[in-house]
Amino acid sequence: MQRHPVETRRNRSLQRFAGIFLFTALVLLLAYALTGFPQEKNIWFVSETEQKTYSDPEIFRLDTNAAQHKTESASGKESAGSEAQWQLLLVNAQCPMPQDYEIALTELANGQAVDCRIESDLEAMLNACRAAGFSPLVCSSYRDEAYQRALYEKKVEEFAAKGLSAGEAETAAAQIVAYPGTSEHQTGLAVDIVDLNYQLLDEAQEDTPVQQWLLENSWRYGFILRYPDAHSGCTGITYEPWHYRYVGLDAAKLIYEQGLCLEEYLAQLP
Ligand SMILES: [Zn+2]
The missing domain is CATH 1.20.5 (Single alpha-helices involved in coiled-coils or other helix-helix interfaces)
Known part of the structure; x- marks a missing residue:
């Protein structure tokens, strides 16, 4: 049919x-x-360039899922009532990074990365700065040694091209870009923060609304301006009104109130 x-x-x-x-x-x-x-996220992210320019204010917001990466690093133990060892880690030309230093990084929304233990204070600081009406931007953060070496060698070449001898070029470069192994950026505890509306890393950065706010308030979140103008002889680094270092709440408060640099603060500890 x-x-x-x-x-x-x-x-x-x-x-x-x-x-x-x-x-x-x-x-x-x-x-x-x-x-x-x-x-599982890739937590070993290295920033691409030191002075990359961003235009979207949303992209520097921190990844709120980052908390899952919070772990105790082998580099320091928490101690109640005082700053933990890792928070006061000194890295400069005389004190290179410890050989066995381990970092658990957390990636920021714009691809930057920091030690996961400073993420919540960094987020609180950036949010408070935004709430005050400003536009902070983390433009540089964790760097591995290879990347730091590339930055340093580029700077040496720049000075050599200006006619300096090899030795002079290396010395001059080290004043601006730390020698590989001696950069705080390798600790994951340092961030370069600029104003979204003025992203150049020069002294005029100091006059931006973001820097004015951070200079006055970063200590409340455990961060210090690491290379103040008046202390470049002590830190060995020229004035950087954008480089903030996490040292913990207590140390940041004291350093701010007493007008010290980290080297001076550590020297006066018992
Ligand atoms: Zn820096």
């Missing part, structure tokens, strides 16, 4: 619809399996 043509067409339509439905369901399931399941 032959089927009615209309009924046959209806059956074919139903089959086609069921096929499309099943295909769509399979595609959705596959997409979810590939992207929807929790994945």
Whole structure:
């Protein structure tokens, strides 16, 4: 018995619809399996360039899922009532990075990365700065040694191109870009923060609304301006009104109130 043509067409339509439905369901399931399941983030991210320019104020917001990476690093133990060892880690030309130093990094929303233990205070500071009406931007943060070496060698080449001897170029470069192994950026505890509306790393950065706010308030969140103008003889680094270092709440308060640099603060500790 032959089927009615209309009924046959209806059956074919139903089959086609069921096929499309099943295909769509399979595609959705596959997409979810590939992207929807929790994945371990790559926490070893290195910033690309030192003075990369950003325009979107949202991209420097911190990753709120970063807390899952909070771990105790082998580099320091928490001690109640005083700053933990890791918070007061001194890295400068005389004190290079410890050989076995381990860092658990957390990635910021713009691809920068910091030691995961400073993430919540950094986030609180940036949020408070924004709430005050300003636009802070973390433009540089954790660097591994290879990246620091590339920055340093680039600076040496710049001075050599100006006619300085190899030795002179190295000395001059080290005043501006720390020698590999001696940069605080390798600790994951330092961040360069600029004003979104003025992103140059020069002394005029000091006059921006963001820096004015940070100079006055960063200590409340455990950060200090690491290389103040008046202390460049002590730190060995020229004035950087953008480089902030996490030292913990108590130390930051004292350093701010007493007008010290980190080297001086550590020297007066018992
Ligand atoms: Zn810096």
